[in-house]
Amino acid sequence: MTAPLTGLGLVLDDIATAEVERLEALHVPLAEAIRELVDAAILTTTDEETVRSATTTVREVTARLRREQVPGTAGVHHNADGRAWNWGNAAVGLRNAAAPPLVMATRTDGTAYGEATLGAAHEGPPGLAHGGVVALLLDHIMGVTASRYERVTFTGTLTLRFLRGTPLGHVRVDARIDSAEGRKVVVVGSLSDAEGVTAEAEGVFVVPRWAL
Amino acid sequence: MTAPLTGLGLVLDDIATAEVERLEALHVPLAEAIRELVDAAILTTTDEETVRSATTTVREVTARLRREQVPGTAGVHHNADGRAWNWGNAAVGLRNAAAPPLVMATRTDGTAYGEATLGAAHEGPPGLAHGGVVALLLDHIMGVTASRYERVTFTGTLTLRFLRGTPLGHVRVDARIDSAEGRKVVVVGSLSDAEGVTAEAEGVFVVPRWAL
Numbered sequence: 001m002t003a004p005l006t007g008l009g010l011v012l013d014d015i016a017t018a019e020v021e022r023l024e025a026l027h028v029p030l031a032e033a034i035r036e037l038v039d040a041a042i043l044t045t046t047d048e049e050t051v052r053s054a055t056t057t058v059r060e061v062t063a064r065l066r067r068e069q070v071p072g073t074a075g076v077h078h079n080a081d082g083r084a085w086n087w088g089n090a091a092v093g094l095r096n097a098a099a100p101p102l103v104m105a106t107r108t109d110g111t112a113y114g115e116a117t118l119g120a121a122h123e124g125p126p127g128l129a130h131g132g133v134v135a136l137l138l139d140h141i142m143g144v145t146a147s148r149y150e151r152v153t154f155t156g157t158l159t160l161r162f163l164r165g166t167p168l169g170h171v172r173v174d175a176r177i178d179s180a181e182g183r184k185v186v187v188v189g190s191l192s193d194a195e196g197v198t199a200e201a202e203g204v205f206v207v208p209r210w211a212l
Numbered sequence: 213m214t215a216p217l218t219g220l221g222l223v224l225d226d227i228a229t230a231e232v233e234r235l236e237a238l239h240v241p242l243a244e245a246i247r248e249l250v251d252a253a254i255l256t257t258t259d260e261e262t263v264r265s266a267t268t269t270v271r272e273v274t275a276r277l278r279r280e281q282v283p284g285t286a287g288v289h290h291n292a293d294g295r296a297w298n299w300g301n302a303a304v305g306l307r308n309a310a311a312p313p314l315v316m317a318t319r320t321d322g323t324a325y326g327e328a329t330l331g332a333a334h335e336g337p338p339g340l341a342h343g344g345v346v347a348l349l350l351d352h353i354m355g356v357t358a359s360r361y362e363r364v365t366f367t368g369t370l371t372l373r374f375l376r377g378t379p380l381g382h383v384r385v386d387a388r389i390d391s392a393e394g395r396k397v398v399v400v401g402s403l404s405d406a407e408g409v410t411a412e413a414e415g416v417f418v419v420p421r422w423a424l
Binding site for chain 2 (some may be wrong): 010011026027029030031033034036037038040041042043044045046047048050051052053054055057058059061062064065066067068069070072073074075076086087088089090091093095096097098099119120121122123124125126127129130131132133135136137138139140143154155156157158159160161162165168
């Protein structure tokens with residue numbers, strides 16, 4: 001997300017790209033470690049004393065991290081070089097241990113794809129991904145596809161068709177612009193496992209009048 | 213979820229309700245502590261040494277919890293008393309620090325409502341809930357409403373209309389059965405903040421042939 005999106009509450013920060021990358025290299029391992037902790041806390045069958053001691057230790061770590069923190073939320077930032085970071089994002093946030101995270105790439109032809117590994121924290125029906133997690137991954141990639149990192153779009157409607165259950169594990173999402181006319185951009189997307197598509201989606205995204 | 217749902221991979225466990233409740237009382241504080249840690253890890257601006265030390269400590273806690281754990285995922289369980297638990301669920305799982313968690317109640321008239329508090333880990337656009345998190349909360353409550361805890365249903369389609377951005381903070385979701393004919397149950401739902409509805413949804417849920 002580069003400068004044209006600034007109107008949406010994005011913050012232009014005077015931080016050098018090298019410093020953004022130093023901070024990412026420092027914080028990503030912490031988020032990854034917490035993601036493992038979330039998984040372990042769901043699955044553990046260890047004794048009461050170990051669970052209580054873990055709870056106390058986690059609270060101590062949190063208190064140390066909170067000594068200095070930004071107010072509110074992480075927000076979406078970019079610098080003058082066009083380097084952007086949205087570390088708290090619920091789908092892709094690299095510092096958000098609650099995000100799967102979805103790892104995305106866009107192609108020059110306007111399509112996008114992404115990958116994620118879903119585990120115990122993403123379960124709905126036994127052994128299957130929660131339908132809402134499927135929706136989260138599709139909503140995110142389709143919104144990015146609509147905006148193409150260069151214009152503001154809001155999701156108007158999103159229609160999801162669940163073809164079959166999505167087993168936990170590795171999934172991929174694909175999206176492309178189906179049509180774009182005036183302020184309306186229609187994006188289609190799908191989520192697949194190794195056997196093929198498990199869910200399809202169509203989204204109507206709207207470019208606000210002030211962004212035309 | 214009681215016995216009639218067993219066909220879906222639900223596990224009937226020979227665990228007394230009192231023991232289920234003891235385990236919940238032990239593990240819920242750990243999940244709540246990790247939820248705070250997830251938030252702190254997104255927001256912290258503390259020094260490099262503190263972040264590295266937190267990473268190491270989190271890995272140690274995880275290793276202790278993993279010494280004994282269930283294989284695979286948490287699944288959905290119930291006992292002979294009809295007490296059910298789905299601790300890992302992505303929307304409502306009490307032991308899942310990545311779940312908001314949604315707290316739900318169903319009413320005898322077939323409607324349901326729920327509440328959640330969304331924070332830094334649920335952000336999409338700056339200061340607003342991610343559309344996919346809105347979808348997660350609606351998908352979950354609408355699925356439960358369709359199944360009424362007494363029949364198996366699968367989500368067929370889910371259509372979401374985003375009326376405006378949902379500010380982070382306290383939200384509520386409401387759902388009701390709109391129509392039910394043969395194997396098809398139509399559920400409508402909405403998500404609201406203190407100012408009113410921010411997103412509406414309609415879902416078509418299907419009762420599998422074998423469950424009729």
